[in-house]
Amino acid sequence: MIGSTTKRDLRTGRSLWADSSGLGVSVDRLAAPISVDVAIVGAGVSGAFMAHELSKTHSVAVLDRRPPLMGSTVASTALLQWEIDLPLTELAKKIGPQKAKRAYLRSRRAVDALKQVVAEERIACGLKDKSSLYLAGDQHGHRALEAEAAARAEIGLDSRYLGPGALRERFGVERTGAVVSSGSASGDPARLAAGLLRRARANGARIWSPVEVLQAVSDPDGVTLLTDADHAVRAKSVVFCSGYEFPRGVPTPGLDVISTWAMASTPRQRCPAWLRNMLVWEASDPYLYMRMSGDGRLIVGGEDEASPVAHSDKAKLKRKCRTLAAELRRLLPHVAFEIDYAWAGAFGQSTTGLPRIGPVPGMEHTWAVMGFGGNGITYSVIAAQIVAAEVRGEGDADADLYRT
Numbered sequence: 001m002i003g004s005t006t007k008r009d010l011r012t013g014r015s016l017w018a019d020s021s022g023l024g025v026s027v028d029r030l031a032a033p034i035s036v037d038v039a040i041v042g043a044g045v046s047g048a049f050m051a052h053e054l055s056k057t058h059s060v061a062v063l064d065r066r067p068p069l070m071g072s073t074v075a076s077t078a079l080l081q082w083e084i085d086l087p088l089t090e091l092a093k094k095i096g097p098q099k100a101k102r103a104y105l106r107s108r109r110a111v112d113a114l115k116q117v118v119a120e121e122r123i124a125c126g127l128k129d130k131s132s133l134y135l136a137g138d139q140h141g142h143r144a145l146e147a148e149a150a151a152r153a154e155i156g157l158d159s160r161y162l163g164p165g166a167l168r169e170r171f172g173v174e175r176t177g178a179v180v181s182s183g184s185a186s187g188d189p190a191r192l193a194a195g196l197l198r199r200a201r202a203n204g205a206r207i208w209s210p211v212e213v214l215q216a217v218s219d220p221d222g223v224t225l226l227t228d229a230d231h232a233v234r235a236k237s238v239v240f241c242s243g244y245e246f247p248r249g250v251p252t253p254g255l256d257v258i259s260t261w262a263m264a265s266t267p268r269q270r271c272p273a274w275l276r277n278m279l280v281w282e283a284s285d286p287y288l289y290m291r292m293s294g295d296g297r298l299i300v301g302g303e304d305e306a307s308p309v310a311h312s313d314k315a316k317l318k319r320k321c322r323t324l325a326a327e328l329r330r331l332l333p334h335v336a337f338e339i340d341y342a343w344a345g346a347f348g349q350s351t352t353g354l355p356r357i358g359p360v361p362g363m364e365h366t367w368a369v370m371g372f373g374g375n376g377i378t379y380s381v382i383a384a385q386i387v388a389a390e391v392r393g394e395g396d397a398d399a400d401l402y403r404t
């Protein structure tokens with residue numbers, strides 16, 4: 001028992017999505033050297049968006065040392081948000097108002113693009129449109145959130161401030177204020193990535209697993225990847241989509257790997273009706289967030305810690321779940337949460353809340369996408385758009401935002 005009574009065996013350490021159906025992706029064993037236009041290192045959701053996009057125009061090989069999706073993708077709670085970890089008002093102080101505005105608007109468009117790809121490719125991943133409820137907390141109080149809602153509205157984003165009375169009346173939540181925003185979504189991240197990889201395969205891409213990339217050597221004509229399969233991969237371009245396992249030798253200024261925890265209730269969890277259509281998160285450190293899944297589970301996460309390894313501590317997982325359950329009770333006292341799954345994972349973080357997407361310094365024809373935060377999957381979409389444009393020799397007007 002953790003936090004509250006459970007009738008079933010608690011699947012400690014196992015992510016909810018590891019048991020999803022429809023995760024099958026055919027892979028090949030690297031038994032000879034290969035040569036392609038683009039090699040993508042990593043078969044998580046970032047590699048999947050990248051492969052899906054680039055396989056429309058190029059021959060693509062995706063390489064992973066694990067089976068596909070088994071990095072942080074399968075651990076993700078998949079709140080598909082355009083809101084960045086850092087509020088617009090705070091981001092403006094760090095990178096200037098014009099760039100902050102562009103970053104927020106680009107994220108907003110990326111969530112729309114994600115929805116469009118899922119619809120066009122008919123990927124069954126339980127995608128559901130949601131609004132978000134961002135609650136005042138110890139990092140940003142009600143005044144800051146009122147200013148945040150106004151700043152977002154001024155650049156055309158659909159965000160509205162709710163005072164404590166309106167928040168209580170509409171959601172039954174006791175906080176000093178909140179921002180309600182439309183345009184986000186949620187889904188099953190593993191089925192999303194599996195669906196994208198299958199579409200990439202249908203376009204001719206091949207997925208090689210297990211293959212560990214040990215070294216990348218670039219020259220004026222392309223890049224050679226040395227692998228533990230004893231066969232090299234030659235590519236005109238290479239994209240590292242290796243998640244929180246930063247490629248060796250690539251500088252990562254301002255990027256950190258931290259640990260985070262999550263748990264899911266049994267299906268058909270009794271919850272307030274509004275929660276089915278909302279993503280909830282709070283402006284606190286450590287913070288709590290939650291959303292419901294298609295089969296009526298309540299998924300709760302947070303309690304981030306500045307350690308790249310704490311997520312693998314089993315005893316800590318139990319303690320973190322107790323804390324998450326207590327925080328949930330404080331926020332929604334009438335929800336009797338019955339834990340079915342509990343897990344933890346590594347997570348990227350940057351000082352601006354923006355990831356690093358761009359060429360690897362000193363290495364021709366090579367890109368890296370790194371440092372995804374709380375809205376990492378939105379950044380997987382943006383990374384695929386920017387890198388694919390550059391591989392095709394086109395530019396992306398927002399590329400500079402993700403190069404600091």
Ligand SMILES: Cc1cc2nc3c(=O)[nH]c(=O)nc-3n(C[C@H](O)[C@H](O)[C@H](O)COP(=O)(O)OP(=O)(O)OC[C@H]3O[C@@H](n4cnc5c(N)ncnc54)[C@H](O)[C@@H]3O)c2cc1C
Pocket residue numbers: 041042043044045046047048063064065066067068069070071072073074075076077078079080081211212213214241242243244245260261262301344345346347372373374375376377378380
């Ligand atoms: C608990 C948790 C909750 C989260 N919640 C959210 C959320 O609500 N919303 C959101 O948007 N994001 C969330 N995230 C973040 C999001 O999940 C990540 O941004 C996303 O999964 C990153 O995907 P990726 O494909 O870049 O990395 P990964 O899924 O980690 O994939 C990288 C792959 O690269 C492979 N690899 C690495 N190095 C090599 C090598 N040298 N050779 C071969 N293969 C290699 C790995 O095996 C791995 O499979 C959460 C993350 C966690 C852990």
